[in-house]
Structure formats: C-alpha cells, structure tokens
Amino acid sequence: MTGCFIFVCRKLDYESIPSTGYRLRVVATDHGATPRFGKVWVRIRVTNTNDEKPQFQPMPPERVTPSKTVDSVITTVIASDPDGDGVTYKFYVDGNSLLMISSLV
Numbered sequence: 655m656t657g658c659f660i661f662v663c664r665k666l667d668y669e670s671i672p673s674t675g676y677r678l679r680v681v682a683t684d685h686g687a688t689p690r691f692g693k694v695w696v697r698i699r700v701t702n703t704n705d706e707k708p709q710f711q712p713m714p715p716e717r718v719t720p721s722k723t724v725d726s727v728i729t730t731v732i733a734s735d736p737d738g739d740g741v742t743y744k745f746y747v748d749g750n751s752l753l754m755i756s757s758l759v
C-alpha cells in the first residue's frame with residue numbers, strides 16, 4: 655500500500671474560501687500492463703478561528719455646533735467582526751467631560 659500526501663502550500667483562511675470548502679479529485683493509477691485507475695473526491699473544510707480583528711465602518715469627521723442640547727446624539731460608531739463574532743465596545747475618553755459615550759446593545 656502506498657499513499658500520497660496533500661500539503662498546505664498557502665495560508666488557509668476561512669474568510670476567503672467558499673463556504674463549501676475545498677474539493678479535490680484524487681486519481682490513483684496502477685502499474686498494470688493496461689493501467690487501471692480509481693478516483694475519489696476529498697473534501698477539506700477549514701474551521702473558523704478568531705484571526706480577524708473588528709473593522710470599523712468609515713466615518714467622516716463630525717462637526718458639532720454649540721446648539722446641541724444635553725443628551726443629543728453626535729454620531730454612531732459601528733464595527734463588525736469578519737469572523738462573525740459579536741463586538742463589544744470600550745471607550746477611552748481623553749479627559750473631556752463634555753462628552754458621554756454609551757454602547758449600542
């Protein structure tokens with residue numbers, strides 16, 4: 655009995671492959687006087703790992719007029735995770751007590 659190996663020759667990335675994974679056709683041919691062959695499909699699926707960081711939607715700089723009332727929403731910041739995981743937000747305010755930030759649920 656002999657075997658063959660299937661190697662990884664470039665980075666496998668769940669996010670950039672078809673959801674069905676990879677399908678390979680392997681053909682084995684014997685050394686008989688009249689060669690005969692057998693075929694099999696090999697299906698390889700790549701599992702998703704948390705290898706992508708959350709991406710923020712681009713947003714233009716905000717301009718706020720002094721006429722904004724207390725509790726007015728200035729803008730909404732939205733991020734999503736390419737791995738399909740949820741996103742939570744933490745905020746680091748730069749010593750400016752005029753702004754209050756809350757997270758979307």
Ligand SMILES: [Ca+2]
Nearest residue numbers: 702703705737
């Ligand atoms: Ca991933």
Ligand SMILES: [Ca+2]
Nearest residue numbers: 704706735737
């Ligand atoms: Ca992620």
